[in-house]
Amino acid sequence: MKILVPVKRVVDYNVKVRVKTDGSGVDLSGVKMSMNPFDEIALEEAVRLKEKGLATEVVAVSAGVGQVRDTLRTALAIGADRAILVETSTDVNEDLEPLAVAKILAKLVETEKPGLVIMGKQAIDNDMNATGQMLAALLGWGQATFASQVEIADGSVTVTREVDGGLQTLRVGLPAIVTADLRLNEPRYVSLPNIMKAKKKPLEEKKISDMGVDITPRLQVVRTVEPVQRSAGVRVNSVDELIEKLKNQAGVI
Template sequence: MKILVPVKRVIDYNVKVRVKADGSGVDLANVKMSMNPFDEIAVEEAIRLKEKGVADEVVAVSIGTKKNQETLRTALAMGADRAILIVAAEDVHDDIEPLAVAKLLKAVVDEERPDLVLAGKQAIDNDMNATGQMLAALLGWPQATFASEVAIEGGRATVTREVDGGLQTIRVGLPAIVTVDLRLNEPRYASLPNIMKAKKKPLEEKTPQDYGVDVSPRLAVTATAEPDVRKAGVMVASVDELISKLKNEAGVL
């Protein structure tokens, strides 16, 4: 069984995001970048399935600039077998939209013929939460989103999903799209020997033109701003004082 894992290069989740002074976007100068945390969980799950003997090959794919090689090398160091980089942008500020990403991934799936696509439920930079669902629609494959547990057996995937009301367990036939949530696993750290080995693993470079996909943006960002600073709370001495403040100051009663 072959597993395809899309990974995205994003601002590291430990970094405080800064907005440009002119409001044109997020400042990426000298900012630490890393693999999207949800994608890292997907890579870990794919590797665990390979270690269990369920999968034979794990292929990582990334879409963006040439710098995405670093992200793919991380996936290879974790245990992926090979990688595909689709260079679809020259500037790191150019974010490829979910529909274009889904179309490119569909082309990769048509070429690679994986039995399972494991993806992060969303990227932490734009929080779109759309690519996995769009890919499933384009392929006509079943999908299981927000997975907190995945089991593969008999040509089917049993997936426990995190939903608003709690947990939901569904079973989908393979091939399928599964998007993963935070509680699925704890990703491993790549060891130094594996990091060195990753440099020798195959990393194929492609372009959108190779797949006949137009990645021209359909959306334009008109302004970017930081959220309003929250006012400090106050302590009240009694319920009566709380009600008074809610009524006269907050205006919610």
């Protein structure tokens, strides 16, 4: 069985994001970029399934600017067998919407014919949490989201997922879409030998113009602002003073 793993290039989670002075978006100039953490978890799970003999090939795919090659090379170093880049733009500030990504992935699924698609539940840059669900709808496949455990047997995938009331277990027939949650696994450390080996693994590049996919934006960012900074706390000397401040200053009682 072949497993397809979409990965996204995002601002590294350790970087403090800066908003452009005109409020048109996030400033990406000179910012460290890395693989979306949820996608890294999904890739780790796919590699583990291959190591267990449940998959024959792991293919990492991504869409965006040419710099995504670095992210795909990281995916190859983690353990993917090969990678596919769909170049959609030369502007690093241009972000694909979930529907556009889902359409691109649907085209790749048609040609690659994987038995399973594992992807992160969301990207940390826009927190849309929509691509996996849209892809399942376009393909007509079953889906299991927010996976914290994945098991494959007898032509189906059993997924334990976290819900508000606890844990829910679903069994979905293959082929299927699974989106990875934070507690699915802990991605492995990428060693230098594997980084060197990744340079020899195949990385195929495609142009969006050759795929017949409409990626026209349907959303418009009106304004981007930084979160309001929290004010410093205040120490009180008594319960009465606390109640007075909660009532007259904070206005919560």
